[in-house]
Structures are given as C-alpha cells and as structure tokens.
Amino acid sequence: xxxxxxxxxxxxxxxxxxxxxxxxxxxxxxxxxxxxxxxxxxxxxxxxxxxxxxxxxxxxxxxxxxxxxxxxxxxxxxxxxxxxxxxxxxxxxxxxxxxxxxxxxxxxxxxxxxxxxxxxxxxxxxxxxxxxxxxxxxxxxxxxxxxxxxxxxxxxxxxxxxxxxxxxxxxxxxxxxxxxxxxxxxxxxxxxxxxxxxxxxxxxxxxxxxxxxxxxxxxxxxxxxxxxxxxxxxxxxxxxxxxxxxxxxxxxxxxxxxxxxxxxxxxxxxxxxxxxxxxxxxxxxxxxxxxxxxxxxxxxxxxxxxxxxxxxxxxxxxxxxxxxxxxxxxxxxxxxxxxxxxxxxxxxxxxxxxxxxxxxxxxxxxxxxxxxxxxxxxxxxxxxxxxxxxxxxxxxxxxxxxxxxxxxxxxxxxxxxxxxxxxxxxxxxxxxx
Amino acid sequence: xxxxxxxxxxxxxxxxxxxxxxxxxxxxxxxxxxxxxxxxxxxxxxxxxxxxxxxxxxxxxxxxxxxxxxxxxxxxxxxxxxxxxxxxxxxxxxxxxxxxxxxxxxxxxxxxxxxxxxxxxxxxxxxxxxxxxxxxxxxxxxxxxxxxxxxxxxxxxxxxxxxxxxxxxxxxxxxxxxxxxxxxxxxxxxxxxxxxxxxxxxxxxxxxxxxxxxxxxxxxxxxxxxxxxxxxxxxxxxxxxxxxxxxxxxxxxxxxxxxxxxxxxxxxxxxxxxxxxxxxxxxxxxxxxxxxxxxxxxxxxxxxxxxxxxxxxxxxxxxxxxxxxxxxxxxxxxxxxxxxxxxxxxxxxxxxxxxxxxxxxxxxxxxxxxxxxxxxxxxxxxxxxxxxxxxxxxxxxxxxxxxxxxxxxxxxxxxxxxxxxxxxxxxxxxxxxxxxxxxx
Numbered sequence: 001x002x003x004x005x006x007x008x009x010x011x012x013x014x015x016x017x018x019x020x021x022x023x024x025x026x027x028x029x030x031x032x033x034x035x036x037x038x039x040x041x042x043x044x045x046x047x048x049x050x051x052x053x054x055x056x057x058x059x060x061x062x063x064x065x066x067x068x069x070x071x072x073x074x075x076x077x078x079x080x081x082x083x084x085x086x087x088x089x090x091x092x093x094x095x096x097x098x099x100x101x102x103x104x105x106x107x108x109x110x111x112x113x114x115x116x117x118x119x120x121x122x123x124x125x126x127x128x129x130x131x132x133x134x135x136x137x138x139x140x141x142x143x144x145x146x147x148x149x150x151x152x153x154x155x156x157x158x159x160x161x162x163x164x165x166x167x168x169x170x171x172x173x174x175x176x177x178x179x180x181x182x183x184x185x186x187x188x189x190x191x192x193x194x195x196x197x198x199x200x201x202x203x204x205x206x207x208x209x210x211x212x213x214x215x216x217x218x219x220x221x222x223x224x225x226x227x228x229x230x231x232x233x234x235x236x237x238x239x240x241x242x243x244x245x246x247x248x249x250x251x252x253x254x255x256x257x258x259x260x261x262x263x264x265x266x267x268x269x270x271x272x273x274x275x276x277x278x279x280x281x282x283x284x285x286x287x288x289x290x291x292x293x294x295x296x297x298x299x300x301x302x303x304x305x306x307x308x309x310x311x312x313x314x315x316x317x318x319x320x321x322x323x324x325x326x327x328x329x330x331x332x333x334x335x336x337x338x339x340x341x342x343x344x345x346x347x348x349x350x351x352x353x354x355x356x357x358x359x360x361x362x363x364x365x366x367x368x369x370x371x372x373x374x375x376x377x378x379x380x381x382x383x384x385x386x387x388x389x390x391x392x393x394x395x396x397x398x399x400x401x402x403x404x405x406x407x408x409x410x411x412x413x414x415x416x417x418x419x420x421x422x423x424x425x426x427x428x429x430x431x432x433x
Numbered sequence: 434x435x436x437x438x439x440x441x442x443x444x445x446x447x448x449x450x451x452x453x454x455x456x457x458x459x460x461x462x463x464x465x466x467x468x469x470x471x472x473x474x475x476x477x478x479x480x481x482x483x484x485x486x487x488x489x490x491x492x493x494x495x496x497x498x499x500x501x502x503x504x505x506x507x508x509x510x511x512x513x514x515x516x517x518x519x520x521x522x523x524x525x526x527x528x529x530x531x532x533x534x535x536x537x538x539x540x541x542x543x544x545x546x547x548x549x550x551x552x553x554x555x556x557x558x559x560x561x562x563x564x565x566x567x568x569x570x571x572x573x574x575x576x577x578x579x580x581x582x583x584x585x586x587x588x589x590x591x592x593x594x595x596x597x598x599x600x601x602x603x604x605x606x607x608x609x610x611x612x613x614x615x616x617x618x619x620x621x622x623x624x625x626x627x628x629x630x631x632x633x634x635x636x637x638x639x640x641x642x643x644x645x646x647x648x649x650x651x652x653x654x655x656x657x658x659x660x661x662x663x664x665x666x667x668x669x670x671x672x673x674x675x676x677x678x679x680x681x682x683x684x685x686x687x688x689x690x691x692x693x694x695x696x697x698x699x700x701x702x703x704x705x706x707x708x709x710x711x712x713x714x715x716x717x718x719x720x721x722x723x724x725x726x727x728x729x730x731x732x733x734x735x736x737x738x739x740x741x742x743x744x745x746x747x748x749x750x751x752x753x754x755x756x757x758x759x760x761x762x763x764x765x766x767x768x769x770x771x772x773x774x775x776x777x778x779x780x781x782x783x784x785x786x787x788x789x790x791x792x793x794x795x796x797x798x799x800x801x802x803x804x805x806x807x808x809x810x811x812x813x814x815x816x817x818x819x820x821x822x823x824x825x826x827x828x829x830x831x832x833x834x835x836x837x838x839x840x841x842x843x844x845x846x847x848x849x850x851x852x853x854x855x856x857x858x859x860x861x862x863x864x865x866x867x868x869x870x871x872x873x
Contacts, residue, residue: 067474347538350480
C-alpha cells in the first residue's frame with residue numbers, strides 16, 4: 001500500500017482526494033460522513049455574508065446520460081450556502097476539531113469590495129480551518145450579482161481581490177477559476193500576481209442540459225422557465241484536463257500549484273489530472289452520483305498504480321506528463337502508424353467499418369463472412385475505429401518501423417523527427433539547420 | 434403440487450388452481466419500460482447487422498431497438514411490422530436463440546445477446562394495444578386473390594395483398610383464424626388470447642374477407658379457385674400426422690401431439706384438460722417439446738420425451754430442450770418405438786435402443802404410459818395439388834408453384850424451416866410476386 005499522504009501548499013491530508021466546494025460539503029453532517037468514508041480533505045461549501053442567499057424550491061439539477069442511464073454530465077443552479085454564516089462557522093470549527101488530520105478549506109464569496117473580505121477572513125481563521133478558496137467561478141445566479149464568475153472573468157478583479165485576501169489572512173489562499181473564459185492562463189496569472197498560493201480549476205461550465213419538448217423550456221425547469229446552470233461531471237473532464245495542462249506548461253506560470261477539478265470519477269482520472277500538473281484533486285459529481293464510498297476505490301486504485309510503478313510519493317506523479325504536452329506544430333510528422341484489428345477479440349459488429357467507410361478514409365475491408373481488416377494503403381491512423389470499437393484493445397494503432405515503406409504514401413518511414421515548422425508544404429517553413 | 438398427481442390413469446384437475454395459473458402464465462412476461470430501456474441500451478447498432486441477416490423476415494433490428502431506446506416504441510413497432518406483419522407473434526414464438534439472438538455480436542462478446550425477441554414484443558404490444566394499425570390500403574386494383582389457410586403464411590400474404598389494393602378472400606377449414614398460432618403453439622408462449630387479438634388487428638387493413646369451415650378439396654376445388662380469382666395462394670399447412678407404424682398404435686391413449694396441443698389451446702379451463710400420470714412423447718421437434726412440457730405443467734407425474742437420434746440432431750433448440758429439462762421432462766435419446774402394450778388402452782410402450790446409424794442394439798426399454806403423444810412430423814394432405822418436391826409443394830424463391838397463377842408458402846411448401854417467421858416471410862414474398870404478376 002503506497003503512501004498517499006499529500007501536502008498541498010502546506011495543507012496536509014492523508015490522501016490527495018478532496019471534496020470540492022459544493023452541495024456534499026454544505027454542512028457538518030455530510031462532512032463528517034465524508035471524512036469517515038476516507039476523504040482526505042473537504043472544501044466547505046461557499047460561505048457568504050448574511051442575510052444568506054436562498055435557493056429555488058424546484059429542481060436544481062439537470063443531467064446528461066449515457067447508455068444504461070449512466071450520469072455523464074450534471075448541471076446545477078444551486079447557489080452558495082443558504083444557511084446563516086455563524087451556523088456554518090460553528091460547524092466547521094467542530095468538525096475540524098474532531099478531524100485534525102484532514103484538510104479543511106473554506107470557500108468564500110463576498111462582494112467585490114475590501115471590507116467584506118476583511119470582515120469574513122478572521123471569522124474563518126477562528127474555526128481552525130487550513131485555508132480558504134476564493135470562489136471566482138460559479139457561473140449562475142451569483143454572477144448576476146457581480147460575484148463568482150463575474151469576478152473570475154476579469155483578471156484585474158482577481159488580482160485585486162486576491163491581494164486583499166492575502167493581506168488580511170495568514171491562511172493559504174486558493175483561487176478557484178472559471179472555465180467560461182477564452183484563455184485560462186490570464187486569470188491564473190492574475191491570481192499568481194495577486195499572491196495566490198494556488199489555483200483550483202475548473203469550476204462549472206455555462207450550460208443547458210436539455211429542453212423539455214412538451215413545455216418548450218430548458219431543464220431544469222422552474223415553473224415553465226429555466227436558467228443556464230453550471231455543467232460538471234465526467235463530460236467536462238477533457239476540458240478541465242486541457243485547462244490544467246495549459247497552466248502547468250506555461251513558463252510564466254511555472255511553479256503555481258494547481259488543485260485539479262472537473263469530472264474526476266475514478267483513481268485513474270485523479271492520476272491523469274496529477275500527471276498534467278495538479279498537486280491534488282477535488283471531486284464532486286462522482287460523490288453526488290455514487291456517494292462518498294467511491295473514495296475507497298480511488299485510494300486503493302492510486303495506491304496499486306503507484307506500487308506498480310515503484311512510486312513512493314504522490315508528488316512523483318505530479319506534472320509527469322507536462323513535458324509531453326506540446327503544440328501541434330511540434331508533433332513528429334515522420335511518425336507513421338496503422339490500425340491493426342485483433343481478429344481473436346473482434347466480435348464483428350462492423351462499427352469500425354461503418355465509421356471508416358462513411359466518415360473517414362475507406363480503410364477497412366469487410367468480407368462476406370464479416371471479417372474486418374485494415375487496408376494499409378488507405379489507413380491514415382486517424383484512430384476513429386479504435387474510438388468506436390466496443391471491445392477494449394481489439395483495434396490498436398501500431399507504429400511502423402523506420403525503414404519500412406508506408407503503403408499509403410509509398411514513402412520510406414524516416415527515423416528522424418520532423419515537424420510542421422520545417423515541412424516543405426508550410427509557406428513559412430524554415431530550412432532545417 | 435396438488436393432491437392428485439399420483440392418481441393412476443388419465444384425469445383432469447391434478448393440480449390446485451394456483452399451480453395451473455402459475456404453470457400457464459407467460460413464459461417471458463413483457464418487459465416493463467425500464468427493462469426495455471436497459472435492454473435496448475445494450476445494442477451496438479452494428480453495421481449491416483448479423484441479426485438482420487439471421488431474421489427470415491429481415492427486420493431492421495438495430496433500427497427498431499434504437500427507436501425503443503429513444504422513446505419511440507410505436508415507430509419501432511412500425512419498423513418491425515413493415516417487414517413482418519405478425520411481429521407480435523414471432524416475438525413470442527421465434528426460436529430467437531437460433532436466429533437473431535444467436536447472431537447478436539454480444540452473444541459473441543459476452544455470451545449474452547441483446548434481448549431482441551422481448552424488445553420486439555415490447556414495441557409491437559405497445560402499438561397494438563392502442564389499437565393502432567399503422568398501414569393503409571393503396572388504391573383498389575379490382576383484382577381478387579384467394580388465400581387458402583388463415584395461418585401465418587396465409588394472413589401475411591393476405592395483409593400484404595390487401596395493402597397493395599387487391600381484394601382478398603381467406604378461407605380456412607377450422608372455425609377460427611390463426612392456424613398454428615391459434616392451434617399449434619404452447620399455451621405459455623401466447624397467453625391471453627393473443628393469437629386472435631393479433632388477427633383482429635391485422636384485419637384492420639381492410640379488403641380481406643374471412644371464410645371459416647371451408648376446406649380445400651372438401652368444400653372447394655383448386656380448379657374453381659383458379660377460375661374465379663385472379664390468383665391463388667396456398668398456405669394450408671400440413672394436415673396429416675406421421676404414423677409410428679408399430680404394433681398396438683391404435684390403442685386408446687395413443688394420440689397425435691398436435692391434437693393434444695390444440696385441445697389444450699382451445700380449452701376454456703386448463704384444469705379441465707385430462708392428462709395421464711405417465712406420459713410418453715415421441716419426437717424431437719418443437720411440437721414434441723411443447724407437448725411434453727405442457728403434459729408436465731398439467732400435472733403428469735412422469736413425462737418422458739423419446740427421440741430416435743442424439744440431442745444434437747433434435748429440431749428443438751437447446752433452449753427448448755433445457756426448458757423441458759427444467760420442467761422435469763426426462764429426455765431419452767437413441768430409442769425407437771417397437772410396440773405399444775396394453776389391453777384396450779395403452780399401459781406401456783416399448784423401445785429399442787439404436788446406434789447413430791439407427792441400427793438396433795437389441796437392448797430394450799419399457800416405459801409406463803397412460804398416454805403416448807406422437808410428434809414425429811406432419812404431412813401434406815390433398816389431391817390435385819401443384820407438383821411436389823419430396824412431400825411438399827414445390828415453390829420458387831417467390832413462392833411460385835408449377836401451376837401458373839398459383840403460389841404457395843408456409844409449412845405446405847418446400848423450403849423453409851417450418852417456423853412461424855418463415856411462413857410469414859414466404860407469404861409476404863409471394864404477395865409481392867402476385868402483385869407484380871397482377872399489375873404487369
């Protein structure tokens with residue numbers, strides 16, 4: 001059993017799995033259950049000033065399903081905590097006292113003025129919490145009042161508020177970023193300049209999950225109307241991974257710690273975020289879908305993976321894939337692969353054929369007896385057949401060996417690396433030196 | 434178990450009412466909406482799907498399953514019924530395990546095919562129970578066609594012809610329509626009067642006149658039909674039953690399995706159907722299994738199904754064999770009947786074990802029997818029929834017989850597997866050929 005102990009910007013936790021600031025961390029009862037289930041840390045649901053906000057009294061969530069009604073994406077229009085500030089502070093203090101080894105970070109969202117921050121920060125410090133997370137991300141409801149993503153979409157505001165917060169507390173400060181922005185590096189840089197100890201991302205994405213075709217109203221529907229919500233869950237993971245990687249590989253943001261959020265459902269998702277530079281991960285939708293117990297699979301899975309790789313600290317995963325994230329123009333155009341179908345695993349569904357024949361390169365042949373085989377003369381290794389095949393590892397992409405001739409182009413596969421910047425078809429190509 | 438299962442001889446009411454109700458309920462109850470969605474989600478929407486190829490009526494199975502999955506079961510039903518107007522019955526009685534579901538790629542992948550048959554029933558029931566008939570007739574052509582036999586082949590042919598605008602007269606020797614759907618299929622496969630409901634629904638197309646109690650050769654001649662109609666379709670099935678040709682076959686209690694099954698289907702109360710304490714069924718096809726299983730369900734203490742060859746050669750599918758075994762039917766193979774013993778009524782039946790080449794081994798088997806059900810195949814009856822091939826009417830791929838203007842399909846015609854679904858396909862294809870001949 002590998003040691004999963006995590007130290008994220010000085011906040012220690014027995015594992016790198018935290019629950020994100022969200023409905024599961026809204027009150028003492030839930031958070032105690034989460035810690036008992038094994039979660040390493042919790043970011044308490046966002047606190048605001050009194051009088052506390054109110055929520056709608058109709059549906060708060062909308063969903064996107066995959067096969068067998070598997071929840072792939074969730075959208076919510078819930079606001080920050082709808083309980084009095086003091087109630088939350090009292091509960092945070094009690095829970096932190098009883099679980100001193102777990103991380104307790106408190107999410108905050110108050111108006112974009114210095115005084116409210118100056119007021120609330122000492123109250124949080126008094127609870128014994130380990131740090132604060134600034135909610136500059138929520139894209140619904142609060143943003144209409146000039147908070148949440150309304151702040152997160154303006155880098156100057158991020159920098160300003162972060163600076164206020166750092167000047168009024170000794171606690172580590174994490175700035176939570178909204179993905180509803182063109183270039184995630186800009187708000188991250190602003191947080192860094194403002195003195196943030198870390199950024200966390202992504203918050204939820206503006207979304208309408210579906211439309212009720214009888215009412216002609218977006219879901220979730222409140223008395224015939226709907227408002228956009230924040231999208232999360234497995235469906236947003238690819239967007240989150242890219243944004244994490246964009247920050248992690250930016251030289252100007254080098255060294256800025258990242259807490260990875262966005263569709264983390266299994267230990268593997270967590271490891272992927274960490275490999276792309278996240279120091280730890282935060283989870284919400286998976287817990288909301290399956291309950292707190294999933295952390296046990298995350299713990300055992302990451303531990304087994306680390307043991308297999310001979311890793312003794314989670315920090316050995318962090319950032320390991322970052323050097324391999326590059327721009328398209330740096331990809332090796334001399335690398336040639338071909339799809340290979342394992343006939344022993346093939347169940348003859350023909351989906352690879354339909355996909356390739358109808359929408360790609362006509363590179364799969366189908367025989368009378370439904371044997372499917374790759375036509376190397378046509379295959380460009382696009383990977384679509386791999387993606388649509390229902391059987392794992394039935395179709396694989398195999399690299400050609402340098403010196404072999406690619407039957408599609410008639411050219412010998414070169415051993416040397418060569419990318420677009422030097423390609424003869426590139427009008428602005430520079431001669432190789 | 435009721436109190437009368439040990440009662441010797443043949444008697445009714447061997448079980449309590451609850452057992453009868455349980456035994457003769459739906460073998461596969463209809464999927465509920467949740468079950469249907471879960472089952473539909475497993476379909477991979479294969480390219481040029483093998484299940485379609487395996488279906489004798491070429492139903493576009495991936496399409497109808499996708500229609501169920503996307504919440505439009507009535508559209509799914511129309512996809513099914515366009516190819517197979519008796520898709521409701523076929524969903525109940527098709528040996529899917531040797532047709533579409535055997536070909537399903539998830540059978541190859543996990544040994545668990547998509548539940549195609551049950552999904553088909555979900556869709557067709559959904560549409561038919563609303564009384565919706567999704568087809569309408571083309572402009573009337575003025576042509577008339579006689580269809581002999583109101584079974585799957587005849588009704589399929591009649592519906593297609595009526596849809597194409599022709600006037601159709603369907604005649605059947607029995608008093609009710611449906612053919613083997615009504616008289617020949619195990620009760621637990623088609624409950625709640627479904628066979629009649631399906632015919633009523635099918636006739637909603639209009640343009641079809643039904644005549645009951647009219648038998649070819651007895652009440653009407655083929656020559657007359659040929660003269661009076663623009664075309665004739667023969668779909669009267671097989672009226673005769675093969676004999677055992679052994680000593681004592683005429684003893685009381687030795688009956689045709691098809692008659693036993695028909696009697697049970699027509700009984701108003703299954704509890705009133707008498708059954709022997711010891712029953713022996715001879716044969717290896719679906720009819721043999723249907724008879725043996727239902728004998729057991731009626732409360733027979735010992736039911737033995739005896740087949741002359743090995744299990745692999747049985748026409749009944751492995752599923753059917755397993756079903757019989759699970760109901761307590763004993764299956765004996767490699768044995769041929771040599772004599773029926775008894776004094777007036779059968780008491781015992783004697784078999785000789787044979788090898789794979791059907792050569793006698795000299796080893797004998799005697800089984801106690803109050804009833805012996807013969808299920809060793811049926812034969813075509815009738816005179817002055819078109820030319821035969823073997824013992825059935827010779828037909829082309831489109832159902833043409835040797836006589837111009839006469840088509841045939843279903844069990845009475847050559848080719849096919851004597852399945853409901855094959856009969857439906859043959860009736861449909863013959864109708865298309867008749868249509869093209871009449872409108873040429």
